[in-house]
Amino acid sequence: MSMIKEALQYIMSFRDVQIIEHNNTKYSNERLTKLPELEPDFVKAKSLAAIVDLVLNELNHPRIADLKIIIQVEGPTEVSVYSSLDQNLDRKRLYAAGAEVPKLQLNTFIGLESMNIHLKSCFVTAEERDELIKLLGNITEEAVKTTSDDGFSQQVVARTGIATMGNVTVPNIIKLTPYRAFLEVNQPESEFLVRMQEGPKVALFEADGGAWRLQARERIKEYFESALEALINEGRVVVLE
Template sequence: MIKEAIQYIVGLGNTRVEEVGTQIFSTQKLHKVDESTTEAIEVHSLSGLVEYLQSEFDGNERLMMHVKSPTKVSCFSSFNRDLNRNFLIKANAMLPSFNFDRWYDSEDFNIKLQSCFVKNEDRDIMLKVVGNIKEEAVNTVGDDGVSQAVVAKTGVATVANVRVPNPVVLAPYRTFVEVDQPESEFIFRMQSGPSCALFEADGGAWKLTAMQNIKNYLHAALEKEIQSEKIVIIA
């Protein structure tokens, strides 16, 4: 066993490579040694991403930034000799939790509207409807398939049929807080319980707007680095 090991080690120093016809052969099996790559730092804001790049902490090689989605941005180098990239830093947005296409009871829905959506006119109208609906009258609902009417408080001691706004234009927190939250249309529905739900109605077009907002933010924050061609941004 020891003799075979010694012969193997000695043989390593006598490796030859020969070309026979159109084929290349070696007297020993060769193993590829991969060039090492970096593990990306993770941050949760665009400002943290910008601060890292401006610090040139890990050098000043030319980099590309990729806006992958409304919640993800990564920064990487060009190919190394193995056609792999060094990913230096990535940003993942931290967002409040709201599930579309899910029914919430009126109290939870009221809280979610105030904590997960940017204040605008339609949000305020919905808050008034949801906050004043009469529980004993939730089954008295008019519905023509598009709009609804529910019995809700309209004064200190009065109730009346109130039209439920539909569709509504809202701006949920769905991307990094440093950029404008895109507005889009939602279908707002209510049912007995009382419970409420929002259904997306823009086909996901808001994602393109959010990604462009991120790209514009990065262009403005890294204008000097972009002009000197140290950084390229794609979305």
């Protein structure tokens, strides 16, 4: 008996769906489910140039030819690309890019040699960077003097000659430019607080309130505005920060 009941239910499942309109509202005798559409294969790139190439090569694909391309700069190391809304109010995520940047050792005290290596490998060459490297290379293994710390600078023992020692001033605030955004754009410079303690050890603390992030996003946006200028003027591409 149960088999007959299941068979009848299966047959009834093929009956026509009826749409009834009442008081300007449409009703159905069946629960309707939207069938999923084919989604494009999601592409994850590692550079801004790759995103530009993808947009230029696939902008006129039949499935998105009538839609705008929206490039969202989500952060210094992350970009996402979407289509505009289609007639079904659906938006497709097409591509993304994630920058490969070195890991910065900030807000923690590390040895002088480690900091020198860190500055040489993770920061853009600049006068203040080189001066800090030189100063750290001359500091002795004696304890760092902090008794004269006035909130603006610290006095430390450093080599001033082949056999002599002397006190040198370590500035509290220094401008440095780490590699921390897509390499196609100029890296944003920002201020860092330099602190030293016994060991001797040194630490860099961010001192710009994160303003560099805004600057990095603006430079990434400018990169796309330059590379895709014609399409932006035609209204085919929109770049958001």
